[in-house]
Amino acid sequence: MINNIYLGVDIGSTTVKIVVLDKQRHLLAWRYLRSRGQPRRTLLKEAKSIAHEFHLTLEDLESHIVGVGLTGSGGGPTAELIGGQHINELIAQTRSVGEFHPQARTVVEIGGQDSKFISVAWDEKMGKMILVDMAMNNVCAAGTGSFLDQQAERLGISIENQFAQLAMQSENAARIAGRCTVFAKSDMIHLQQKGTPLPDILAGLGMALARNFKSVIGKGKSFIPPIIFQGGVSYNQGVVQAFEKVLKLKHGELIIPEHRHLMPALGTALMTIDEEIEGKFIPFKGFAPLQEYLHTKRSTHKSMPPLPTKDVMFANRKPLTISLDSIKSNRNERKPVYLGIDVGSITTKVVLIDEQKNVVARRYLYTVGKPLEIVRQGLIEIGQEVGDNVEIMGVGTTGSGRYLTADFVGGDVVRSEITAQARAAIAFDPTVDTIFEIGGQDSKYISINNGAVVNFAMNSACAAGTGSFLEEQADKLEINIERDFSQQAFCSKCPAALGERCTVFMESDLVHHQQQGAKVDDLTAGLAYAIVENYLNRVVGNRHVGKNIFFQGGVAWNDSVVSAFQEITKRTITVPPHHDITGAIGAAILAMEEMNKLGNKVTTKFSGFDLSKRHYQTKSFICQACPNLCEINRVTIADEAPIFYGARCDIFEEKGRKKHKHHDIPDFFAERHETLTGNYIAPNGRRNNRLRLGIPRTLIYYDMFPYWRTLFDELDIEIVLSDMTNPKIAYLTKEHAVAEMCYPAKLVYGHVMELLDQDVDAIFLPCIINRENIAEGQEENKYCPYIPATSYLVTAAIDIESRGVKPLRFSMHMQWEKTKKKELTNLAKELGMSYKRIEHAEKIAMTAQNNFYDALFKRGQEILTNLNPNIPAAVIVGRGYNTCDFGVSQDLPHKLRKMGVLPIPMDYLPLKTANISDRYDFMFWRSGQDILSAAMLIRNDPRLHAIYVTSFGCGPDSFTINYFRRIMEGKPFLELELDDHTADTGIITRCEAFFESLKMGT
Template identity: 45%
Template structure:
């Protein structure tokens, strides 16, 4: 008899086959891409349609797709459904892992297991090796393999390259590990300030390790020897992070680190005499049967052409935006032009316009964690396209990396994304009253009246309603976001209701529906609706939505999302031409107006498209100005004397730049800093006065600590004065710094979402 172990996880299927003497005959690992039942059936049929020779080689056998003379043991998060369909009893994942380690590695005391969406801590009894204690992650998948996979994809590197880069870093960046969304935001910030990729990659590994310490370990102590298992154990960067974070001399990674669950399930059932035969036809019947359908959203109707402009838009604007016609008008004499750059989390966009606002050239490039390289590529391509036929008179930058790129290229003015997108929208159509903008990591809502911004809102830390989330989920479903997503979504008859909360909850809902066998088209249409619901409920927040709505940003390419907006709101949505570079167009227009308004002052600071050929070097150092000890990146461009500095959490290195790029004559005083000084001055003065005049009074010999947060923050002098007068010795915590935050996150037992 053969003994088959199947570990069906949230991301992959692990299968092992043993003989009666517990010799392993076969093992296989395969990602199921959201179809665990189909992949499990395929592998089991492949195993049962073959026989084993004496030399453990597979030999063909003509048989029906049933398990014959074999016992099947199943474990894993997706294994429970497979086991129930086959009518057999699954083995608990914790029990399976404990058992395999108890039998194969009795010297191990602690197991760290990390898979695609699950993390586990297992503590074994020192004497018998039995299970003593365990802990698992909650619904949040921040500290798991899927999170690392997503970030590797975002950086455009393979997971193998990710692992190799992580061990090369000498200064891992500090990245949030409590929540995957905050971690993404931190990583994007590091990308924008030109942090080396190996430091970001190593920082992600340490973030996952810290998340494990805070949310799973929860004050427990790791008892050596420690074994690291699960698919993530293949990541050398994670092994390094656990060793350094927990101060371990060694972390044992077994050869079969990804198969330990399947091995444990097989051995446990075999030793307990549990023989389970299964009829695979039950899985085939389930896959071919019609599933009970829950009431979903209204099916999507395909909108008009994505470049359709509403009739209110003047025909001259369409001519202005005919890029090929405009470029062909250029002659040998140089045309005065203006450059706008929008450096975003996912894409870097460039636009060149002439003095009439006609678009001459544009580039929509992936930032890929290398913003300077993206700008250099854009400069090189535009220079090759336009040659010497244009003379750049002014440059403006916007986006999350606007200050860094402004310094790099020599911009004349810097503005926020709201202003840039509103400027472009009003230029296209003066009657526009609402702008929806959804990019890779950010979402924006802008309300406009008579060509002026009257209200706006942006998404907070959550990225559930943005392009990056949509792209990651499409990748999980093995669907091309550009070519297949919309086509499949429009084929849906019953779009799923996936919710519109946190990205992790929506992701879990997606995976749960996949495991139930829900049609992929219904899931994709449901994702489009989720993006819309999240945007309306989390970004717009009940604010006014007009009747002339522009949809800007890269996500506007997705016709399914456009259709979902129209279906959900019952209003027409306009996606103008070149919507993906609207921010860059807006900045080019702003730069033109800025230069025209100051035409008698200094000429443009633009360093020229030739900047693309000039090399640069990046180094870093720690700022000792406060307890945060920020790592400051220093960029040196060949041929320039000064350095560019980025990476601080305060404005120590930004003040000069803010004044330089502001078109305002007055810099507003920092009233937050003013309030901070007033609070502490009052507190310190009262403390000195109390110590001087009340040293002889009777005290209670009790020291009370006041955390400098929330209610105590605004009423600090009141509380300290009251407690001092009552005879208590009062100690106030210092202003929050990195050390306080890290200590708190790693010791608190409750789940929390703290964006650091």
């Protein structure tokens, strides 16, 4: 018999937790349930379950409840219905930790949608634990349990058991982005596609999550042991191990509570008992108001128009036909067919087409993180289906796993997804002018004119607005994406407005609407609208949308998304036959055209349908040949020579069987770096008593090193450069960066840490505000504010002086001579030198800097005069620390040269000759001026093409890119957005697609 019980309720973003305590604080019962989009209904259901456990009716249970405490994202609105205390999550967790682990000093909590850092201390006077400091993730759900759930499900493994078990088998954790969940997801998928072992990927994900928590949530705060790790994610031993490594904890310093998943709920129940004792009590109203609420229809959220169903369902959906019977009707001869394989991030498509481009056989399979296994399965199944009735004449591969797949099956043609999707659409309808393609992880826009691709765009690394996001949300709502999603969406009268931002923002909005009681119908319709709005705004942008629009990709099966496209665009959307495998069809057609063009000169390399005996092995290792420390994947297929993926250079090309052409294309970026550094040689130990000054090889280094090197040489100061950006520096950056900035600015932290190990006396951390004038008509030449700010941000996060090293920090306005004179005077005092000496050195330094500019201009003129018309030339547009730091650009110039493209540094162009002041005199960023000048020169030179490299979160580029587009209007260019993610498949795909589209358009 129970009497006088207290309920603690934690309504989170994905789960509902309930605890029942008696007055002596004994735990009598508890529940931990996934809410599946219905948190209040779940609460009521579990309250009835608890009543049943005590052999009571719900009404009888209510009579025994003295008080209820509620917390979590849904706690407040629910407390308004049923009464009780609404308690802040952080306070609740502090209370429960104080009850069960009074020795704790730090709490790390990671739940389904939220992450929290809590610093706590025991107050002897008050006799309880108090909250000292705290931090939480922002609206973004990066690095939380919901993301781990999604990846485990996509990989076909159990999050509770297999994830940790596999992660702990890893010998070499893969490098995975941690700042953003969708960048991490992209990294994981691309690592799979080049054969990285699954345990290494899972271990890398755990490490990324832990590093992300330390840098983004912790932001330089002290993690004082003992540390309590709680929340649902603490059940994952792989993540627990990652936190122990990242926080460098000794055995026993990371404590996992017995009721790790219930701590906020326990805290609210305990505080409810405390409040009753102190007489500060809010009475419990009972569950009747909640029952009434759940039976009442309402719409309180901002809504979209209902999805139109008239003429949508099948009016423009072309029938799917398969010509398998045609190959079996003629048993006297084998029918020539072509094989197309599209290995995507989420699904793998395999198709056979005949010479009339009819589909003979097809397979649509989930990749589940095992691309080669699934390709093998698809080929075996199709081989059994067609028997000996066909002869494979050619094989084409596409998708993010196209290269590895081609090596495995014996591919003849490897093409980007853009080219393959366009070729299939043109085969279905030569008049098609626009393609909307949404797949599992990528989305694409393609503009076609007269059968040639004239423009295209892909989602920028982020998976927002793609099929994987839609499927993940449908699963959370307990809706079958294939059978029920559209049906429920069409029933909605008030579709929820979920915005069109990043996936994690949309997911957070979805959770908010759930907590406000939105109907599942309205949420599904809202998701259909959201994916379309995201695609149109983030991918298509202001690009031309024609009249004959094809909607391709797996998401085109979803009629509610088709309807949302038609409602928003007010245009007819055609869903072609086999829209879900158009990439594979296009690859097969391209193979057919290539093999027909070559005639009898070549035969297919196809290894056959039965690949069951074609074994392969994968192993990853770190190449130690240079400071780049590339993560290499070694793939051995059957008894053939191994193939190596992941190297930035050609070191493995002689060892393996992968060969690349175009080694004769000059490397102007390496040449530029030699011009930048001159005859600089790293010092070998100390010489005399010279001051050793460490200079981080990032940000202004890539433009101004000749100036600073000459200045300090003249002052008899020894310069020590940090290494080029490499994995070690990237790791140090993640360990120590506390501010959310673009990746190049964050890298300063890592470069400074690397210099602290090089026996330097001081580290160069200037506060450079602007640059010298080089163009007439521009009044301002400012640097991005993060460049001067890093001087203060880094020294606030890293105690340089405690290591016996002095930060050389001073202001400098390169543009304003009078101000610069005062600043040089201050620098002279800082260095203990006379102003005359530093003034003399500065004049020589300025001459050296101008000589550097002149050398770039002269070399650029030579190159432009002698461009080879047979080699496409691409100017890499952007700031020097984006384009010339190969650790940031993922060595883009090397990748382009492998493709047969000549990469040209932007400052090889005669930027001074392009006067932008008439139209853009307001452009006060010096880098922005250079970028727009480059745009004018590229726009007017038919030999040149532009690749615009920007960083995720770059403020100046957020508007500079729009002016760049205006200038380039009518001439295609490629935009690449980079961050700390390391997988390069997305970059390669976009570059290949860009240059293939240029060929098609000529």
